[in-house]
Amino acid sequence: MKVSIDADLCTGCELCTDSLPEIFEMKDDLAIVIQTDVPADKEAEVQEATDDCPAEAIIVE
Numbered sequence: 001m002k003v004s005i006d007a008d009l010c011t012g013c014e015l016c017t018d019s020l021p022e023i024f025e026m027k028d029d030l031a032i033v034i035q036t037d038v039p040a041d042k043e044a045e046v047q048e049a050t051d052d053c054p055a056e057a058i059i060v061e
Protein backbone atom coordinates (compact mmCIF):
# COMPACT_ATOMS: atom_id res chain seq x y z
CA MET A 1 0.00 0.00 0.00
CA LYS A 2 1.17 3.51 -0.85
CA VAL A 3 -0.22 6.65 0.75
CA SER A 4 -0.20 10.29 -0.29
CA ILE A 5 -2.01 13.50 0.62
CA ASP A 6 -3.67 15.94 -1.74
CA ALA A 7 -2.32 19.25 -0.42
CA ASP A 8 -5.12 21.12 -2.18
CA LEU A 9 -7.70 19.30 -0.05
CA CYS A 10 -5.94 18.98 3.34
CA THR A 11 -7.24 21.46 5.91
CA GLY A 12 -4.51 20.78 8.46
CA CYS A 13 -6.87 19.39 11.09
CA GLU A 14 -4.05 17.20 12.50
CA LEU A 15 -6.27 14.12 12.85
CA CYS A 16 -3.97 11.88 10.81
CA THR A 17 -0.76 13.25 12.31
CA ASP A 18 -2.10 12.67 15.82
CA SER A 19 -3.13 9.09 15.11
CA LEU A 20 -0.17 8.03 12.93
CA PRO A 21 2.88 10.25 13.57
CA GLU A 22 5.15 7.61 12.01
CA ILE A 23 3.34 8.08 8.68
CA PHE A 24 2.07 11.68 8.71
CA GLU A 25 3.69 14.93 9.85
CA MET A 26 2.59 18.55 9.96
CA LYS A 27 4.52 20.96 7.75
CA ASP A 28 3.51 24.57 7.15
CA ASP A 29 0.02 23.93 8.60
CA LEU A 30 -0.68 20.97 6.31
CA ALA A 31 -0.08 17.24 6.71
CA ILE A 32 2.58 15.55 4.63
CA VAL A 33 3.49 11.88 4.27
CA ILE A 34 6.86 10.94 5.71
CA GLN A 35 6.56 7.22 4.93
CA THR A 36 5.02 6.63 1.52
CA ASP A 37 5.34 2.86 1.58
CA VAL A 38 3.01 1.75 4.36
CA PRO A 39 4.30 -1.18 6.44
CA ALA A 40 1.92 -4.15 6.35
CA ASP A 41 1.17 -3.85 10.06
CA LYS A 42 0.04 -0.23 9.60
CA GLU A 43 -2.22 -0.70 6.58
CA ALA A 44 -5.44 -1.04 8.58
CA GLU A 45 -4.70 2.12 10.57
CA VAL A 46 -3.81 4.07 7.44
CA GLN A 47 -7.02 2.91 5.81
CA GLU A 48 -8.91 4.07 8.91
CA ALA A 49 -7.16 7.48 8.80
CA THR A 50 -8.10 7.72 5.13
CA ASP A 51 -11.74 6.97 5.89
CA ASP A 52 -11.73 9.41 8.83
CA CYS A 53 -10.07 12.34 7.05
CA PRO A 54 -12.76 15.04 7.01
CA ALA A 55 -11.37 16.55 3.81
CA GLU A 56 -10.96 13.19 2.00
CA ALA A 57 -7.41 14.33 1.29
CA ILE A 58 -5.61 11.04 1.98
CA ILE A 59 -5.10 8.78 -1.02
CA VAL A 60 -4.20 5.10 -0.70
CA GLU A 61 -3.37 2.81 -3.60
Ligand code: SF4
Pocket residue numbers: 005009010011012013014015016017030031052053054055056057058
Ligand atom coordinates in the same frame (compact mmCIF):
# COMPACT_ATOMS: atom_id res chain seq x y z
S1 SF4 B 1 -6.84 14.18 8.47
FE1 SF4 B 1 -6.97 14.93 6.36
S2 SF4 B 1 -7.42 17.11 6.53
FE2 SF4 B 1 -6.69 16.42 8.54
S3 SF4 B 1 -4.48 16.87 8.49
FE3 SF4 B 1 -4.75 14.74 7.81
S4 SF4 B 1 -4.88 14.86 5.56
FE4 SF4 B 1 -5.21 16.91 6.37
